[in-house]
Amino acid sequence: MKQLLSTHIFSCVELERLALDNCCLRSPPTFCGLPNLLRLELYRVVYENISLGEIITRSPSLEILKFRQGEITLVDIAKLKNLKELVMPLYLLDHSAITSSLIVDLGTCLPNLQMLSLDFLDYQFLGDLVGTERVPASFPCLESLALYQIDFSCKTKLMFAFEFIRYSPKLQTLRISAKYNDAVPHSANFLSELNSIQLGLPQLRIVMLLNFRGSEEEILPIKKLLAGSPSLKKINIYPLSSKVFGSDNGKLMVATKLLKFHRASPSAEVEINWF
Structure with missing residues (x-):
C-alpha cells in the first residue's frame, strides 16, 4: 500500500x-x-x-x-519555458490528440531543452508520419537524446526517430533502444525511404544502440551517423543476444560491414559488445 x-x-x-x-x-x-x-x-x-x-x-x-506515472498533456509540458531536462513515457500523453508532428513541434515551446528521454513502450502514433518538408529545426539546444523501445519494424516510429535526430543540430550524445514486431511486414520501399533522410550532426560524439540484432534498419542509421558526424568518437553497440547472428561467422559479417562504412571523423570507433 x-x-x-x-x-x-x-x-x-x-x-x-x-x-x-x-x-x-x-x-x-x-x-x-x-x-x-x-x-x-x-x-x-x-x-x-x-x-x-x-x-x-x-x-x-x-x-x-x-516522471513515470500521471495524467499530462503536451500543452501542460509546453508551458514550462525554463525546462532543460525531460524524461517521460509517451503512453501517458493524451493519445487522441498526439501525432508525431505535434511532438516535434514541442521543441519550439521548449527553447532551452538540453536533455530529452522518451520511452515509446506501448505507445501508438496517431495521424500522419512526420514529413521532411513540414518539420522545423525544433530542438536547437538539445545535447542529449534517448529514445527507448523504438519499434524498428514500424515505419512510422522509425522515420520519426530519424527526423528527431536530424533536427537536433547540437546533439552530442544519442541513445537508442530497439525492439521488433516480426509479425509486421515491411513495405518494399521502406529502406529506400529511410535512406533518403540525411543525418548531418556536427557535434555528435557518442552513440549507444541497445538490443541490436544486425538488421538493415539498424545498420543504415549507423552508416549515416558515421558519414555525417565529423566529431564522432564512438558508437557502442549492444546486441540483443549473440545468438541473433547465428554463429561467429555471422558476427564477422556484421563487423566487416560496419568497418567498410565511410567515416567523417577519422577517430570514430565502432565497438560491438558481444555477449
Missing part, C-alpha cells in the same frame, strides 16, 4: 527539489503552486485530488522534470 503524504508538502513554497517514489499525493484546496521548484521527479505515484499536469503547470520555474 502506498503511503499518503501530508498535504503540508504543498505548502513548502521555497522548495527547489522534490523526488517522490511509491506514494500517494493529495493536495489541499488552497494549493496555488510551487513557484521555486526547479527539479521534480515522480515515480510510482498515485494522484488523489490533483493531476500531474496541475502540479507542473503551477511550478513555472521547473528546469528538470522526470
Whole structure:
C-alpha cells in the first residue's frame, strides 16, 4: 500500500527539489503552486485530488522534470519555458490528440531543452508520419537524446526517430533502444525511404544502440551517423543476444560491414559488445 503524504508538502513554497517514489499525493484546496521548484521527479505515484499536469503547470520555474506515472498533456509540458531536462513515457500523453508532428513541434515551446528521454513502450502514433518538408529545426539546444523501445519494424516510429535526430543540430550524445514486431511486414520501399533522410550532426560524439540484432534498419542509421558526424568518437553497440547472428561467422559479417562504412571523423570507433 502506498503511503499518503501530508498535504503540508504543498505548502513548502521555497522548495527547489522534490523526488517522490511509491506514494500517494493529495493536495489541499488552497494549493496555488510551487513557484521555486526547479527539479521534480515522480515515480510510482498515485494522484488523489490533483493531476500531474496541475502540479507542473503551477511550478513555472521547473528546469528538470522526470516522471513515470500521471495524467499530462503536451500543452501542460509546453508551458514550462525554463525546462532543460525531460524524461517521460509517451503512453501517458493524451493519445487522441498526439501525432508525431505535434511532438516535434514541442521543441519550439521548449527553447532551452538540453536533455530529452522518451520511452515509446506501448505507445501508438496517431495521424500522419512526420514529413521532411513540414518539420522545423525544433530542438536547437538539445545535447542529449534517448529514445527507448523504438519499434524498428514500424515505419512510422522509425522515420520519426530519424527526423528527431536530424533536427537536433547540437546533439552530442544519442541513445537508442530497439525492439521488433516480426509479425509486421515491411513495405518494399521502406529502406529506400529511410535512406533518403540525411543525418548531418556536427557535434555528435557518442552513440549507444541497445538490443541490436544486425538488421538493415539498424545498420543504415549507423552508416549515416558515421558519414555525417565529423566529431564522432564512438558508437557502442549492444546486441540483443549473440545468438541473433547465428554463429561467429555471422558476427564477422556484421563487423566487416560496419568497418567498410565511410567515416567523417577519422577517430570514430565502432565497438560491438558481444555477449
